[in-house]
Amino acid sequence: MLRWFFFFIFVVIVEVYSYQAFRAVTKVKWFLLSYQLISLAIDIYIIYQFTQFDRSVGQTKMTLFTLGLLLITFLPKIIITLFMLLEDIGRILYGSGRYISGNKAGGFLPERRKFISLVALGIAAIPFASLAYGMKWGKYKFRVINQPIGFPDLxxxxxGFKILQISDVHSGSFDNEDKIRYAIDLINEQQADLCLFTGDIVNTHAKEMFPWIEIFNGIKKFEYGKFAVLGNHDYGEYVEWKDPRDKVANFEAIKELYGRIGHKLLLNEHRFIEKGGQRIALVGVENWGVNFKQAGDLNKASQGLSEKDFKVLMSHDPSHWEAEVKRDHRHFQLTLSGHTHGFQFGIEIPGWIKWSPVQYVYKQWAGLYEHLGRYVYVNRGFGFHAYPGRVGIWPEITVLELKKI
Structure with missing residues (x-):
């Protein structure tokens, strides 16, 4: 109950300051009244939707939309509030100085400056427009990233062997069949030898994937096969199950989903990929994360492999690489991960800047990283979750080319 009280106080403060910014810019009554009514309607809608959240169901398209609406309306208002608070601090200091000096003419506080409100509204418009773009177009702005990686022991x-990687499909979030078909066409256009899917086929429930099975079955056959591992969302651990047997049944159904779209699911095991009389080991572990489920068993998956074997490891969460893999005596040359989604928000300008809030949680969060000749590639994700959009960190299909150096 106390948290709702503090949330209410927060909303009131943000709404009051945001309204003051608009009022400082314009005195048009119909505009200000319309702004108040629209803001009130949005606040009521968001609060109502949060009270209706069912933990036995988990994320739905409605909760995704609600979270997106929350971000798109409140993040800009929080920015406005910060500007207005700073202005108020300045007004109070200025008024206090005048009062102490004995100059009480014109009242204690000076009027708000229109310029400050204009700056606040202008800056707040940037995240508003960006988040709106991300929800409408960014979440399906698929791109193909070609990443060569050289190894002396390949x-x-x-x-020249090419691996196509997808990750974090989160099929329960999809809402546009044409865009998903377009992404599958992109996959099929790539001249790759092997297809790897590094987990999170759903948000929680196996049934989320049912409408999309036929589309994903459109992924072409790859000469050296299609393989997959589980992600943290595939275990159904983010909802409350009324009957534990339902959770078990859902998990079994999710594992079957990978087979239903033509991927061999590796559960703490490995397979050899043979070409031209030589071979590499493809190792797949269940999810293992520092802050998430630790079902992965690297020892079991690597049983019988030696340091001399060239190994490609699929492990959904890149924190596994940081915590265990990169220093493992068996020398895993290449690890493929996903999980972070790049936070679905950030700035990437190749050669200039690469930033996202998720980098303060994960050392390896998007792209290629290296430690003593051992590499991890973190896919930015195919789908989206929580915030129903993407800003700056676009959905990714990766083609990794192995090179002998």
Missing amino acids: PEAFD
């Missing part, structure tokens, strides 16, 4: 037969 078997000669695999020089």
Whole structure:
């Protein structure tokens, strides 16, 4: 109950300051009244939707939309509030100085300056427009990233071998069949030898994928196969199950989903990929994360492999690489992960800047990283979750080319 009280106080403060910014810019009554009514309607809608959240169901398209609406309306207002608070601090200091000096003419506080409100509204318009773009177009702005990686111990037969990686499909969030078909066409256009899917086929429930099975079955056959591992969302652990047996049944159904779209699911095991009389080991572990489910068993998955074997490891959460893999004595040359989504928000300008809030949580959060000749590639994700959009960190299809150096 106390948290709702503090939330209410927060909303009131943000709304009051935001309204003051608009009022400082314009005195048109119909505009100000319309702004108040629209803000009130949005606040009521968001609060109502949060009270209706069912933990036995988890995320739905409605909750995704609600969270998006919350971000798109309140983040700009929080920015406005910060500007107005700073202005108030300045007004109080100025008024206090005048009062102490004995100059009480014109009242204690000076009037708000229109310029400050204009600056606040202008800056707040940037995240508003960005988040709106991300919800409408950004979440399906698929791009193909080609990433060559060189290894001195790569078997000669695999020089130029191409691996296509997708990750974090989160099919329960999809709402546009044409865009998903377009993404599958992009996958099929790539001249890759092997297809790897590094987990999170759903948000929670196996049924989320049912409408999309036929579309994902459109992924072409790859000469050296299609393989997958589980992600943290595939275990159904983010909802409250009324019957534990339902959770078990859902988990089994999710594991079957990978097979239903033509991928061999690796559960703490490995397979050899053979080419030209030589081979590399494809190792797949269940989810293992520092802050998430730790079902992955690297020892079991690597049983029988030696340091000399060239190994490609699929492990959904890149914190596994940081915590265990990169220093493992068996020398895992390449690890493929996902999980972070790049936070679905950030700035990437190749050669200039690469930033996202998620980098303060994960050392490896998007793209290629190296430690003593061992690499991890973190896919930015195919789908989206929580915030129903993407800003600056676009959905990704990766083609990794192995090179002999």
